[in-house]
Amino acid sequence: MAEYPVKLGVIGGSGVYEMEGVELVKQHDLETPFGKPSDKIMEVRLEGKTAYFLPRHGKGHRLTPSEVNYRANVYALKSLGVTHVLAVSAVGIMQEDIHPGDMVVPDQMFDRTKGQREASFFGNGVVGHIEFADPFDQEMLSLVAQAAKAKMGDKVHTGGAYVCIEGPQFSTRAESRHYRETLKPSVIGMTGLPEAKLVREAEMCYGMLALATDYDCWKEGADDVSVEAILAILKANSENAKAIVRQLISKLPEVSSSPNLEAAKFAIITSPDAIPAQRREELALLYGKYLG
Numbered sequence: 001m002a003e004y005p006v007k008l009g010v011i012g013g014s015g016v017y018e019m020e021g022v023e024l025v026k027q028h029d030l031e032t033p034f035g036k037p038s039d040k041i042m043e044v045r046l047e048g049k050t051a052y053f054l055p056r057h058g059k060g061h062r063l064t065p066s067e068v069n070y071r072a073n074v075y076a077l078k079s080l081g082v083t084h085v086l087a088v089s090a091v092g093i094m095q096e097d098i099h100p101g102d103m104v105v106p107d108q109m110f111d112r113t114k115g116q117r118e119a120s121f122f123g124n125g126v127v128g129h130i131e132f133a134d135p136f137d138q139e140m141l142s143l144v145a146q147a148a149k150a151k152m153g154d155k156v157h158t159g160g161a162y163v164c165i166e167g168p169q170f171s172t173r174a175e176s177r178h179y180r181e182t183l184k185p186s187v188i189g190m191t192g193l194p195e196a197k198l199v200r201e202a203e204m205c206y207g208m209l210a211l212a213t214d215y216d217c218w219k220e221g222a223d224d225v226s227v228e229a230i231l232a233i234l235k236a237n238s239e240n241a242k243a244i245v246r247q248l249i250s251k252l253p254e255v256s257s258s259p260n261l262e263a264a265k266f267a268i269i270t271s272p273d274a275i276p277a278q279r280r281e282e283l284a285l286l287y288g289k290y291l292g
């Protein structure tokens with residue numbers, strides 16, 4: 001594996017629409033072959049390191065989880081040279097030992113979205129299949145966990161699965177209990193997929209800092225989830241999340257040789273001479289080096 005210079009991109013979720021405490025260098029207003037990202041991307045600097053920040057739902061929280069243009073977001077970060085993507089996400093809690101205000105660094109995912117989101121850069125004449133057994137990058141997992149533990153100690157839970165539903169409605173009680181009993185996830189959210197799949201297809205590394213906000217609706221004696229309760233927890237915790245992101249930026253290694261940085265090397269099965277010219281152009285940034 002070659003070594004690649006590391007650059008962090010942060011996708012801020014609910015309650016995390018800005019990055020304070022860093023020097024703002026520039027705002028990138030980008031167009032991609034897949035449309036416009038959710039918002040302008042902020043280029044920031046901290047302790048000599050450059051990083052990029054994009055609010056997933058746009059400033060003012062304008063896009064539902066199904067409306068977010070995940071392809072444009074991921075492509076735009078790639079076009080800026082990002083190698084490592086940190087997703088910051090508000091999540092419902094699915095295990096008794098996790099409490100509102102805790103943070104979780106999941107290591108697996110279940111896809112319970114309903115196909116309303118563009119979930120691949122492939123298609124329309126170019127067929128590719130990437131390996132996705134471990135959606136989160138090992139290196140990112142340990143960097144995020146270290147940064148989170150330095151700030152929050154044993155309020156940080158590492159490992160466990162994130163189940164992604166379509167939303168925007170929260171789950172029924174029957175669904176919530178079913179997920180708990182069958183999938184046994186740690187947390188539940190609405191945005192981790194297809195984001196993680198696209199990050200892998202774009203040969204970047206994905207990690208998540210999940211902010212535990214509510215017990216969804218499975219837990220007897222706890223209030224059922226509401227946006228009001230989520231926002232109250234996020235308000236109390238978003239400064240911690242931002243401090244963890246700053247810690248992560250400052251502690252990033254200079255280079256990485258994660259295999260995920262070459263995830264598409266053997267993924268494309270379509271003969272190069274069968275690929276339509278327009279698709280070749282659209283995918284040049286991502287796969288030009290493999291398409292010849």
Ligand SMILES: CSC[C@H]1O[C@H](OP(=O)(O)O)[C@H](O)[C@@H]1O
Nearest residue numbers: 013014065089090189190191230
């Ligand atoms: C505001 S509650 C539901 C909303 O919050 C989570 O967003 P994100 O993952 O972007 O932090 C969840 O996925 C829903 O989109």
Ligand SMILES: Nc1ncnc2[nH]cnc12
Nearest residue numbers: 090091092188189190216
């Ligand atoms: N209970 C929940 N279900 C889905 N997404 C969430 N985001 C925060 N809480 C959630």
